[in-house]
Amino acid sequence: MNHAEQINQLFQAAQSGDLANLHLLLASHPELTNTENQDGLTPLGYASHYGQVEVVRLLLEHGADVNALSHSKISFIPSNTALHAALAGERSPEVIQLLVEYGASTSILDSDGQYALHSAAFHTDQIELIEMLLQHGADPNALNSAGQTALEISLERGNTSTASCLRAAVTAHQQ
Template sequence: MTNQAFFKAIETGDKVQVEQILRNDPNLCNAENEHGLTALGVAAHYGHLDVVELLLNFGADIHAVSRSKLTYIPSNTALHAGVAGKASKEVVEFLLKNGAKVNKTDSSGYTPLHIAAFDAGAEITSLLLTHGDGEGILSAGDQRSPLDIARERDNKEFIKAYEEFEKREAK
């Protein structure tokens, strides 16, 4: 079984095939595809919760940073990839409950919250805010906060969730 077949099974959410491949070579749980993207990141990006769980059960590193060779995808974690790929709330929540770091920056200086500011909904935004530690508000690259980005993009759901979170925290 080739690396390409493994990643195709991940992309399509074929848990049975992914598990069969991992049983033959458990080390593939931390493999990268030809673009430098991690197996866990690809599964999170495509929103396949059962494959994300499977990869973690086989020992995938939840903190692994991809070595993206694609100019339009920064090197990032599975949490970044899940938020960017508009993964379900369940995938993002699962990653967070399993120790994904919400304030880790990608190679562009963005945290998952910055990524969410572009077009994520209120549920993902609230999850990230709840699991954050208040650090990493500004990106390293351009010093825009997630709220600045959300306002520029007119992401009303993000703005509303952010403002509601700040009100709760102020109490």
């Protein structure tokens, strides 16, 4: 099997949750852990996007860089971290918790100029995810590259639960 085929197998396993195949690939080719595919995406970001918690755990245990910024070549996918990918994808609380436990930074901008909290405010009305990000250092007053706060984004999107949570966080942050 050539290198490109190994990478394709790795990403298929990451998407589908095929732990057995992933174990075999990483045991014989540990360098694949942080290798990008032809689209510039990382295995950790890919698994995070698809909500594959056990794959995410395995990749992290094999040394995947939790804060690696992908180099996306897909026009509608920004270059981002696994945390951004998780928030834009399945939004699995278990995956997001695992990423922040392994040190995922909430203060990295993706190529669209969004912090993780801004991505969450855009994509979800799940307070649990917003609170998790805030507990792990997300700044509720941070401005994205367009000069917006996560609260402003949540209001624009009609994510009322997220907006209420962020209002409380902004107030608490000011005291």
